Amino acid sequence: MITLLADGHEEKIDGLVVPHGVPILGWERKPHGWCRGDACIPSFRAVAAETEDGVDLVRFAELLGRQAVADLDEGVVVVGEPAAPALGRAPEFGPLAGLRGTKVALVFWASWCGCRYDLPAWEALHRELGGYGFSVVSVSLDRDPQDAREWLADVTHPAVIDADGRIAELYNVINVPTVVWIDEEGRIARPQDTMTATDTFRSMNGLSSERATAALRRWVIDGDAGTALRELRAPTGDERLARLHGRLAAWLFRDDRRAAGERHLARAAELAPHDLAIRRGLMPLNGVDPFGEAYFDLRQELEDSGVAIYRPLPDWHEEAPR
Template sequence: MFTVIEADGTGALEARPAPDGRLLAPLDRSLLGWERKPHGWCRGEACLPAFRAADAETPDGVDVAAFAALVGKVAVIDVGERAVAFADGAGPFGGGLTVEEAPDFTLDGVTLSDLRGRKVAIVFWASWCGCRYDLPAWRERHEALERHGLTVLTVALDRSAEDARPWIEGARGAGGAPPHPAVVDTEGLVAELYNVINVPTVVWVDEKGRIARPQDTQAATDLFRSMNGLDAEKSYRDLRRWVLEDDAGVAADRVAEHLRVPTDEERRARAHARLAVWLLREGRAEAARPHLDAAAALAPHDLAIRRGLMPLTGQDPFGDGYFALRDELENAGIPIHRPLPDEE
């Protein structure tokens, strides 16, 4: 049996390695929720025709990695650790990031689509980022604009909820009640859906569930402006205009132009990272190292992976490891912060 690691948890897969390196699963068992039928593989009303599935089938079983690609997944297999991790891929069955519909999710009892009819500012942050100090300011923005139809939804990209909770609790108002929904993305589900590669990142979702402003590096205070060049007052001014003046947000053509859709390399990096996280939590740090290295090689710019996993590897995300990473990216000409360009 192989352990299956996905964003929504772990499971088991009956499979065996083939001499050529492929991982083969039985043809008569479900795979990734898909069932083999005479006319193809089906999951609910979606079906992969038999002639297309034939590319992944062999007399000895179905090639797990090839099948995953056909149904919109990326698979990373570690035969030695008897584990396989999946991340969303491309194609008609894969997870797609588009302007027309913001990806829905449910996390910590919060469902994005339940906020339909309101404008939503999704604020991605982490305890390993200085942006943790911005949480009270985001609370203030929510309190100022909530009655006008805005909800601030904060998403912590911490791999341990215990790391994020003190900062969430510390940002509560005087009454102590949570002023807005705040969730912790321990499995990287929401970060994957929105292709968030660093924090702080903000995404706007309008009343109809469409992306009104794509991934934008924003700060709610000027605490680190000398380092990141981000103007907190400008971000608040833009937010107020969007909410109070019923502005449509960023023009649809600019949203489409600047929406960062994950590349194949970024998707595979997330699968390697997912496998590494599971191995680290299982106490198998040495086995996790090749997957951490693979993720860094595939997506060197993805600080949500590289810096975000430092606490799990015993590194200080504010220490020498982080500054070495900053130097590496700067020397390679890779920007750490990616604010939305000003409209010309």
């Protein structure tokens, strides 16, 4: 048996070749092809994944624009999210579907980041600007939900814990704090941006929360997003693949298979060395202090390589250190 991790679910399958007639990832075989709702993959394309014995799960995922990583030694396969069909629109998840008609600041944070201390300030902005048709939605990148919950005890804004990393994958988030602005029609008003709501760690990140929150108020009240960019930054193929190895590593760490987890974590770091959401975010599951020496060694590694730790858009931020 193999464990399949896909679409936020975990299930057991007999192998990577799925018998004919069995639905795959929510798709069903019809006479004219594989269909899910009104969407269909025609038979002439589907044949690339079909064999005499069944349908190759990994090849089928690729037909859907989804990457997959299998570790047969550990008996697990993970399937990633579909590539974004339109980078100018916000991928929907959880509370976003109910916030159409409202401007949203999508705030990515984690308990392993000092940005956890910004949550009360984000909550204050949520309450202050709510009357203008605005909402904060916070997304914790903690792999252990319990680590995030104590910081969410007093918030009233919609809050989600992205324990399997799927939302970070959808929004191509590589570090926290990262904020995305979404307009009333679900369009990207400002893409992934390093943004703070307080100056608690300004000496480290060089960012002005005063400028950032003033710009946010202008956008909410006056409609000025302050940037010509209206699309999410697209991930590379290696970045997408790294997230799958990171998801596998997290699952293996939780199952107390540390050696295998470290192997997939190392592969993720090789593919996307700059992705701190993976490399730092998995430290707690691996028994490593995310505020300790390992994190500062990682910072030094990236700085020596010329990789920016914080990646703000340049128009209303001060220059961030590299």
